[in-house]
Amino acid sequence: MKVGFIGTGSMGSLLIESFIQSNALKPQQISASNRTHSKVAELARRYPGLHAAQSNRETAAESDILFICVKPLESKAVTDEIRNVITEEQIVVSITSPVQVRILEHALKAKVSKIIPSITHQVGSGASLCIHGSRITEEDRSLLEELMSHISRPIRVKESYTRIxxxxxxxxxxxxxxxxxxxxxxxxxxxxxxxxxxxxxxxxxxxxxxxxxxxxxxxxxxxxxxxxxxxxxxxxxxxxxxxxxxxxxxKLIRATHNKYEEDMQKVNVSFGSKPINRQQY
Ligand SMILES: NC(=O)c1ccc[n+]([C@@H]2O[C@H](COP(=O)([O-])OP(=O)(O)OC[C@H]3O[C@@H](n4cnc5c(N)ncnc54)[C@H](OP(=O)(O)O)[C@@H]3O)[C@@H](O)[C@H]2O)c1
Incomplete structure (x- = not known):
């Protein structure tokens, strides 16, 4: 199995390193690309065998599971770039809470899940929140959750509870x-x-x-x-x-939810989707 990562900033690199250190993945199974190539080149230097791809298309084309680890408003550019190389058999995982699964399913042919990780995975701990899309099969769920279980406790949540x-x-x-x-x-x-x-x-x-x-x-x-x-x-x-x-x-819950709503509306607009009704909290 080949696993790809687009975006090797704080979370992308944490996931890569945690998967390698927990023996969930060998460096040879991993391809990654990042806007600033030096970041991914450094990971390849530290983990011989890891493929530092020259483009997101290259990472996408060679991955069975592709993690998109960029910020919410960077997601549209990434999906535009990889759209033509992504197939129906591949699994795309977004780690970004305001990007809704339906938006990604509309943008890409792939099977889509959203998995929200935590810094605690760096020490093999904490919960990863799993929201699976409509095209994901039971086998895909097991595959993704088995992978996440090497570094976290995967927990399925409803998409409407993503923020909380x-x-x-x-x-x-x-x-x-x-x-x-x-x-x-x-x-x-x-x-x-x-x-x-x-x-x-x-x-x-x-x-x-x-x-x-x-x-x-x-x-x-x-x-x-x-x-x-x-x-x-x-x-x-x-x-x-x-x-x-x-x-x-x-007040804390209102603060996080207000920022989430704001980001979600901006993401929806960037994907050309209609703004959604503001949720009540
Ligand atoms: N931090 C956490 O604890 C945490 C927990 C759960 C979820 N998340 C989510 O994870 C996402 C990423 O967060 P982060 O903390 O990892 O952010 P980050 O450190 O800024 O990393 C984002 C990375 O994406 C790269 N990037 C941006 N556009 C790209 C493109 N078009 N192609 C390839 N690479 C691109 C950036 O490259 P450059 O090097 O050029 O900037 C950067 O390395 C966010 O949506 C966040 O909400 C974070």
Whole structure:
């Protein structure tokens, strides 16, 4: 099986490296192209056997599965470029949430899926969100999800929940890192403790918390109840967080969804598709 990647920026290169490091793919199975060729040439230097293609058409023509890893408004130029070399047998995967599956199915003859990855795949962790198009067969689903399972936990989601699930799986690491960063900063200012020491401790705590919520089977509410003894220190701090932060989360969801809607409308216009009705949140 040959797997191609168009766009080897942050996510494209992360996927390539994670697939190679997890032994899901050998470099010889991978072709990639990027607008700035030096980026893909560097990957070929690091992973002998990986084919640094000279054009997106070349990458597309030699791939059974083709990942398109460019930004939303760069997608139209890529589909225009590869349209004539893509066949009905190939699987095209977009990793870009505002590009709808129906738009890609209209633009290309291929079977289409959308898979939203996460930075957490760099360490073989986190969920990849899978949205399969109408032409994808059960065999294709298994093939794609088996591939993603080497670096992540593939989870099927409805396309209408792309944004909200991406908030948690792919934006979530940045949101939690922001929370941790602010918290550590306050701790360093208040006590003089070493930032690096606290950073390592925080990482261990996050791993343990993640395990409790997955293999431990706990819900976030149960976890809080187990730690917060009534009248204790944790309960006092949770009450403060509740009163200070509860209005932030609806605003956060509105912020991500508004930006998503804006990008989706621009993508639809770029593909010559009608603007869609604004969803209500
Ligand atoms: N970052 C994340 O955690 C994350 C998670 C899930 C999904 N995503 C999605 O992944 C997509 C890519 O994000 P990113 O962070 O990887 O962006 P990025 O670092 O800017 O990478 C985009 C790459 O696409 C290349 N490119 C643009 N137009 C091209 C074309 N016509 N032909 C070939 N290559 C082209 C760019 O080349 P140049 O080198 O010339 O700029 C760049 O290397 C976005 O839609 C994003 O929403 C990102």
């Amino acid at each position: 699930t991406s908030d948690f799986s792919s934006c979530g690491p940045a949101f939690l890192a922001f929370f941790m960063d602010q918290w550590i900063q306050a701790a360093v200012q208040a006590t003089g403790i070493d930032r690096t020491e606290l950073g390592a401790l925080t990482g261990e705590m996050m791993i343990g918390t993640g395990k409790l919520l997955t293999e431990g089977g706990m819900t976030p509410a149960e976890l809080q109840a187990r730690v917060a003894v009534p009248g204790g220190i944790t309960a006092e701090a949770l009450a403060l967080l509740d009163s200070s932060l509860h209005s932030v989360f609806p």
